Amino acid sequence: MRRYRNTIFYVVLVGTLLGVMYWVIHLGTQLEAPELLRGQKTSQGAWNDFTSTLFHSLQHPLAILLAQIVTIIIAARIMGWICIKIKQPVVIGEMLAGIILGPSLLGLHFPEFSHTLFPVESLSNLQFLSQIGLILFMFIIGMELDLNVLRNKAHDAVVISHASIVIPFTLGISLAYFLYLFHPPTNVEFLSYSLFIGISMSITAFPVLARIIQERGLQKSKLGAMAITCAAADDTTAWCILAVVIAIVKAGDFASALYTIGLAVAYVLIMIKIVRPFLMRVGEVKGSKEALSKPVVAIFFIVLLLSAYATEVIGIHALFGAFMAGAIMPEGSRFRTAFIEKIEDVSTLLLLPLFFVFTGLRTQIGLLNDPQLWMITIGIILVAVIGKFAGSTLAARFVGQSWKDSLSIGALMNTRGLMELIVLNIGYDLGVLSAELFSMMVVMALVTTFMTGPSLDLINFLYRPKKNSLQEDFRDKSKFKILLSFAKSNTGISLLYLADALTLKSKKNAEITALHIEPANELHHYEVEIQELDSFREIKQVAMQLEQPIQTIFKISSDIDNEIVQTSNERNQDLLLLGVSESIYEGSLLGRFLDFTTRIVNPEKLFHTVTNAESPFMTFDRNQQINAKVNAQVGILIDKNFLKANRVVVPVVLKNDEFLGEMIQRLIQHSDAQVIVWDLNQVLKTNESFKEKLRQLEQLVPNHLTITEKELNRETWQEQDLMLISLPSWNKIVNKKVHWLPFTPSTLLMADRKP
Incomplete structure (x- = not known):
């Protein structure tokens, strides 16, 4: 009886209380007014009532917004994955996802579905959330800028970056003259029109450029350091110019804009001379990740929001204030990394894709239905490429860079990406850019961002170093070469013990290389060196204890599996050792359902499942995909404290x-x-x-x-x-x-x- 005492008590308690509730409700219904009873709707049947309620719920603004967000995130992830596979930045996939979900594709071929998913009255909610995402994103961009780098390497970088702004800006104003002459806008002054065309030609996407440099392993090279510095200087200068342009456009002429510019200068001085020292002091006291408590985070968020509010009220746009707030945050990579981690995922994964889709909904490629309009689009692309690429290349060559590095800097500075879309949307909101010109500019942003990777590949091919193939082949065949790839240090240590066991008595005839690859979207350019040291610190200590010489390779990639395969094949490894990649989805019905949905988002995994290349719930699916492509023998270690x-x-x-x-x-x-x-x-x-x-x-x-x-x-x-x-x-x-x-x-x- 004692075993069932709790159960009996629970049943009696719940049953009694349910009875009391039923009795009270029954008494309450007798108190209802007769008018209320007469006014009640007659039931159409339980099923009809249910379907009517369900249909009404589907039309609720919150339900529509949630459906939009889910659709946008899935589309952005799929298109981003496709771009990773063709070695393009994820941002291109997100930009394409926005265009696909907009009137250019979905609205053109499935108008009813498009109207249901993106009704006109819901777009204001989408725009509001996307603006919040942009404010957080610009705050992150400001924090990613290392002002010390600008101070230490400013001379050459400023020459290159300012040349890459002034030259395309001048060409953009010249282009605006011909566009205004042959394709005039409605009710737009030439000054405002030309300034926006000029600034849109001058933008460089600093975050995209930084990701490309990381993924190509250029962050330690002279080229990578120079390109990062140039892009940082370019971004800072371009946003200051954009603030002036917005002030002039809103005021109508330069003289009236002087008041706005004066307030903007006062705002910048207050941020630098008063707010920044205060934040630096807070950073000194509460700079560690552990000390970054909620009250401290609240201080920084208040600074961000007040800064964005101030610039919006002044008339130079809230995004400039967010950017400025990020730029004056306390220095130190560990502090900035800890703070960025708190907001980056929400900004880049949840809110930022909304901006891409909102831009896509504004982009109407169908309006470019005349060959003349496409000729204008091609002309815009040519002016953008010539101005940015040629301006950066010639300036870099002038300050003493080699032709290869100069051309590479030109290709990198020609990347526009998200920053260009932000400028274009500001111009569209101010009424400066028409729907046709906005669509042309979006196409230009896509093309110039897309061409960066192939341009760098072409430059590297043309300036490739000559190799002594016979000597390298002899060196390759004389040693047993092991590549151990790890994500966590404890896995790397176990793999090192295993590699040591396979080469213990002939260490001179063995070559062991430890490879660690960081996901590109989880590492910022200013923390690469620290992360590299942290990744190999423990494994190097164990290697010293074993008296086992090892080489280390640190890479950053959006496609880690492919990077492992490429590294192994390029180095002609004899054995590739991997730690097991266990599925996070095993162990529950919900987990297996989520695993299936990830295979839909990841087409490569779906292909392997459908073709029976792997079991649908196999725990080693990633490693088996690597095994399918690598030339070396592959060993996958399921580690149970191997020594x-x-x-x-x-x-x-x-x-x-x-x-x-x-x-x-x-x-x-x-x-x-x-x-x-x-x-x-x-x-x-x-x-x-x-x-x-x-x-x-x-x-x-x-x-x-x-x-x-x-x-x-x-x-x-x-x-x-x-x-x-x-x-x-x-x-x-x-x-x-x-x-x-x-x-x-x-x-x-x-x-x-x-x-």
Whole structure:
């Protein structure tokens, strides 16, 4: 009875209270006024009432907004993934997602669905949220600018950046003259028109440029440092010019705008001379991540919002205030990183895609239905490219850069991306840019951003260094080369212990390289050096203890899997060691549903599932995709605190497991390992070649190899340090759910080298 006491109490309590509630409601209904009863609607039936309520809920502004956000995020992620695969910045995919969801594609071919998803009356909510996202984003951009770099390397960078502003600005004003002459806007003064065309030609997308430099590994090079500095100087100058342009456009003429410009100058001085010292003091006291409490964060947010409010009231746009607030934040990469982490994901993943789609809804490619309009679009693109690319290149060459670096700086500075869209939307809101010209400018922004990557590839190809291929081939073949790729330090250490076990007695004839790749969207350019030191600190300490020389490679990439494959293939590695990539979705029905939805967002994973290249819920799907593309042998370590390989068990399940003989020999040769070859399916009786290899190995190193067909008991498993098994055999035993699997030690899954 004691066991059921709580259950009985619960049932009695809930039942009694439900009865009381029913009784009170029944009494209350008798108090209703007769007029209320007469005014009640007659029911149309339970189902009809339900469908009517459901339809009304679907039309609610909040429901529409949530549906819009979900659709926008999914479209942005899919298009971003496609752009990553073709080695383009994610921002291009997000820009394209906006155009696809706008009247240029979705609205053109599915007008009813487009009107249902994006009704006109809902666009104000979308615009409001997108503006909040932009304010947070510009705040982040301001914090990403390292003013110390500008001070230390300002001379050459200022020459290049200002040349890359003045030249395209001049060409833009000249272009505005011809556009105003042959394609005049309605009720727009030429001064306002020409200034906006000029500034739109002069913008460089600092965040996109920084990502490209990181992903190409240029952050430590002279070119990368110069390009980052030029872009920072360009962004700072361009936004100051834009503030002046907005003031002139709103005032109508330069004389009237002087009052606004005077207030703007006073605002900047207050921010630099009064607000910045106060924030610096707060940063000194509360600069660590642990000390960044909610009251401190609230102070910085108040500064951000007041700054944005001040510039909006002055008349130079709230985004300039957000940018300025970010630029005066306390210096120090750790502080800025900690603060950016608090707002970046919400800004870039949730709110910023709304801006791209809102821009896409304004972009009407269908308006460019005349060959003359497309000729104007091509002319705009040519002016933008010539002004920015040629201006930056010639200025860089003038200050002493090589032709290769000068051309590369020109290509990088020609990147416009999101910053261009911000300027264009401001011009559209002010009525300076017509719908046709706005669409032309959006096309120009897409083209100039898209061409950056191919331009850099072409420049690198034209100026590629000559290689001594014979010497490199000889060096490649003389050593056993192992590449271990890790995300977390503890995984890297276990992989290093394994690599050491495979090369212990011939370290001079081995080359071990540790590779760590950071996701491009999680690292800012100013924290690359610190992150690189942190990533390899522990693994280098262990390497010193083992007296094992290692090389380290630190990379940043949007496509980590492809970067691992490319690094391994380019370096002609013999063995690629990976830590297991376990699925976060296993263990629940909801998790498996989410795993399926991620396969829809990630088409490559969906393809592998549909074609049965992998089990739908396999925990090693990423590593198997890497294995499908890499030329080297691949080893995937399931780590259970691996330290040594003195005792190893090798289950032989399939005939194709013969290639494991090489690894068995290496473990015995270098670690004096005691190896048990467990022939589960009597494979050795039918595979004479494999049997002969093991026999020869047994003669070469007697007392180190045991071959058995008997099932291993639990005590034997507990004595083992490592299980070595082929990847196909592992998949087979996992699907069979064998009872001894939980007893296994650290496991190395091997995939043979491609034929």
